[in-house]
Every structure is written in C-alpha cells, then in structure tokens.
Amino acid sequence: MCEQDFIPGEYEKSVPLGKVAWQSPSNIALVKYWGKKKNQIPANPSVSFTLKNCKTITTLEFQEKEIKGEDYDFELFFEGRKKDDFKPKIKKFFERIEQYSPFLKDFKLLIQTKNTFPHSSGIASSASGMSALALCVMSLEKKLNPGLTEDFFLKKASFLARLGSGSACRSIEGELIEWGEHASTAGSSDLFGIKYPYKLHEVFKTYQDTILLVDKGQKQVSSTLGHNLMYGHPFAEARFAQAHDNLDQLQAIFEMGNLPEFIKIVESEALTLHAMMMSSNPYFILMKPNTLEIINKIWEYRETTGVPVCFTLDAGANVHVLYPNEEKDKVLEFIKNELVVYCEKGQYICDLIGKGAEKL
Numbered sequence: 001m002c003e004q005d006f007i008p009g010e011y012e013k014s015v016p017l018g019k020v021a022w023q024s025p026s027n028i029a030l031v032k033y034w035g036k037k038k039n040q041i042p043a044n045p046s047v048s049f050t051l052k053n054c055k056t057i058t059t060l061e062f063q064e065k066e067i068k069g070e071d072y073d074f075e076l077f078f079e080g081r082k083k084d085d086f087k088p089k090i091k092k093f094f095e096r097i098e099q100y101s102p103f104l105k106d107f108k109l110l111i112q113t114k115n116t117f118p119h120s121s122g123i124a125s126s127a128s129g130m131s132a133l134a135l136c137v138m139s140l141e142k143k144l145n146p147g148l149t150e151d152f153f154l155k156k157a158s159f160l161a162r163l164g165s166g167s168a169c170r171s172i173e174g175e176l177i178e179w180g181e182h183a184s185t186a187g188s189s190d191l192f193g194i195k196y197p198y199k200l201h202e203v204f205k206t207y208q209d210t211i212l213l214v215d216k217g218q219k220q221v222s223s224t225l226g227h228n229l230m231y232g233h234p235f236a237e238a239r240f241a242q243a244h245d246n247l248d249q250l251q252a253i254f255e256m257g258n259l260p261e262f263i264k265i266v267e268s269e270a271l272t273l274h275a276m277m278m279s280s281n282p283y284f285i286l287m288k289p290n291t292l293e294i295i296n297k298i299w300e301y302r303e304t305t306g307v308p309v310c311f312t313l314d315a316g317a318n319v320h321v322l323y324p325n326e327e328k329d330k331v332l333e334f335i336k337n338e339l340v341v342y343c344e345k346g347q348y349i350c351d352l353i354g355k356g357a358e359k360l
C-alpha cells in the first residue's frame, strides 16, 4: 500500500453529530526506533510488545459546522480539565493528517482524554494518546464511509497514528507489532505497524513488564529532537543496519522462545539507544544513577538465580523489567526487596503484553 491509498474519496453519508471513544495502550519497543526521515518515516524497522494496563482513553464528540472546511475547531480536555497547552500538538497532528482526514475541518470537535497511568510518571503518553485519537478519527471516517473494511480501518488508524508519533503506530493492535520495512518480514511497511506475521512462542504471549519509575520528571530531550540527532550521527548507518540484523535474529528467537538470546538482543538495543544519545552532537545522558543501580541488580539477580529477567529502556531514566509470567512471583519479590528503593517515591507500574486498542 502507498500513501495515496489512505486519501478518502467521496463520503457515502453525512452525519450531523455523534460521539466515538477508544482506549489505546502504550507499547514497549524491543528493537528501537531512533532516527527518522521526512514525514515520520523510520530510519530503521522496530518491533514492540503492546502493553495492556498503561493506556489512554479518548472520547471524540463531533458536530457538523455550518460553514465547513475553514480551519480546525476543537476543544481539548485532559482528565476533565481544559488543556489549551496540549492544543498545538493536536493541531499539528490534524495538519499532518489533513489530506487523509480532510473531513475534520467540517466538524466542531470536543476531545476528552485521560490516562490510566499517573501523569508526569515519565511514561511517554504519545503512543497511547496519538493512537487513541487516530482511532477516534477513523471511527468518525467510518460513520461517513460505513463500507470501510476492518483491515483498512486498522491499517489507516496505524498510518494516522504514525503521523502523530512514530511509536504510536505500534499501539493499535497486539501482541507483537513490527513497523518499518524489513526484508525478512513479509508485509512490513514504513507507513504503518503490522502484527508480527510469524510464529510467536507461548512464553511471550503473557510476558510481563514492570515499569520502575526512576525519574518522574519531564523529558529532558523531546523524542523529535532526539531522532533528529541521528542525522549526521557518526554511528547512524551501523546502528540502522544493526536494527535490521537484530530483527532477523529475533525471528528464530520468537519462534523457539529462546530467552537467553532474547535477553541479549533486548538489553543491547536499550543500551545502544542510550549510546546513540551519548554519542550524538549535542550529547546527553538520560539514565540516572538509579537506572544503573537497577541494571546492575538485575544482572546480579539473573546471574545468581538463573531467572530470565531483563531490562529495556525508553528515551528516559525509567526501567522496564521484562520477564515471563511463570517467573512473576519471584521477580515481583525481587523488585519489592531490591529495586523499589531506586524508584522515585517507591513507585512502579505492573503491566504485561496486551492485544491492542478497544472501542468503547
């Protein structure tokens, strides 16, 4: 499919007013997206576990305007409060998707949104937030064009979400989503995320992710700025090639449930992401001392107990602790006894792999 396939034709119906709502989860990348080209095209393919508990719930109310198609007319409420400082981001999103969802200008919109995870937890809400909004936009399109197929609906939702925030395109479905052209993955695309099309071992289908909140502060570096630092980065080409290679290797690992090899790739990806940040110009360090304490504790625990627990990181200091469901009791005990001290106010969030967004 290409971009043109997402430009709608004539609408079948007119809808004076209505309301749609979606909840959409966050996701955690195993192979990281870091670096992008024009129009939110990723510099390398990535793959992520869709999460279940960390999600955004968004309601979109719409009413046809008397004078259609002038400018966007919308109000935004976050957790029940009017949130004008979020509006520029949403407006930018609408502008980016304008040719694919031109009908948005024909309606007066009321967007109400909230997260299930604490605000300012350092958890990026752009993946869940943008995917929930993209799905609401698609539900409105479906009211205008009831003939849209389920498959097209989900693809276009992912396509639109990507234009809001790259990683958001991996939050529409579950459990494992790949985004970005990759020679060994049939159907992979730079334009939207696809469900991982090969065999996934049972162990991964209930994988756990406990998010340790090391630093709940605002992000030091926006991801957009971070991605841009991959332009002219001395290690960029090698890094992009490595992501392709890691995805190649993961195919057999996902199939066989080979946890030692899974751990090697996942931890290396996390550290490489941070290594890219540390070696860009300007350079920055997003890990905190407690991030390193936790990593060392996880290594020590794995070494002494043989429990296959590992970590991954986003572009921040928080640590995602990944482990199989059958190790849950042991790992939670370990987290409570040894890792919680490194969390800000002792806070952490228990999540697990999920199946994607749901219409409400």
Ligand code: DP6
Binding pocket: 028, 029, 031, 032, 033, 034, 040, 046, 124, 126, 164, 165, 166, 167, 168, 223, 224, 227, 273, 314, 315
């Ligand atoms: C480190 O999706 O937040 O989490 O497209 O600029 O919105 P934008 O970037 P974003 O970048 C996510 C980067 C990452 C890795 C990943 O999720 O793959």
